[in-house]
Amino acid sequence: MPLTPKQRIITTTGLTMAQATKGLAAEMAKLPGTFRVVSLSIATLVMKQVGGMFTFEAVAVVEQCDDTPHAEVVARIEKVQYSSLRVQVLAGGKSNRVKVVATKRWVNDSERAKLADREFLLRREPDNPADRNAIAVFSHERKLGYVPAVEAHQLSPLLDKFATVDGFVVDGATQDDDNEMSFFVDLPELE
Known part of the structure; x- marks a missing residue:
């Protein structure tokens, strides 16, 4: 099937399946704008023998979701009442820290410090039109953004x-990078 003008193929390798898929997430983070995973070959990872070691190759087709530059996007507000949710705590175990994406769509720069925390809430959004695997990230009852598409998949x-x-409590962190506050969540390890 040919790619559309908004689609790209990303390929990465690693010594483990987790390293290969983390590489996909890192490559997606470098892309301008917001992208979603259209196709991801995890079940059919290719193993190549290189110098006596096997490496895994992961391939994803990603599609740009938004043509609007982030600077022009006005943050939308979505809140959720924690007290009305049934939550499962996933914090405290083995985890991988990932940066929350699409935060500029949901939180203005001036609001970021108020939402800084070490504990975050994850909520599945299976009806999200951009990505049926979407996992939203909340802090202080306010949506911050999303788990990156590769990890959400x-x-x-x-x-x-x-x-x-209804939601999952995870650990995380807030970091001030170059005068921009970034949010990170600790996702449970799957291996």
């Missing part, structure tokens, strides 16, 4: 098994 089937749970 891997984690969403696990979270979907908790049918009676």
Whole structure:
């Protein structure tokens, strides 16, 4: 199937499957704008023998979701009442720290310091039109952004098994990089 003008192919390698898919997330983070994963070959990872070691190759087709530069986007507000949710705590175990994406769509620069925290809430958004694997990230009852698409693609089937749970509490961090506050969440390891 030919790619559309908004689609790109990203390929990465690693010594483990997790390294290869983390590489995809890192490459997606370098792309301008917001992208979603259209296709990800995890089940059919290719193993190549290089110098006596096997490496894994991960391939993803990604599609640009938004043509609007971030500077022109006005933050939208979405809140959720924590007290009305049934939550499962996933904090405290083995995890991988990832940067929350698309935050400029949801939080203005002036609001970021007020939302800084070490504990975050993840909520699945299976009806999200941009990505059915979407996992939203909240702090202080306010949406901050999303788990990156590659990690959401891997984690969403696990979270979907908790049918009676509305959200998941995870650890995380807030970091001030070059005068821009960034949010990070610790996702449970899947391996």
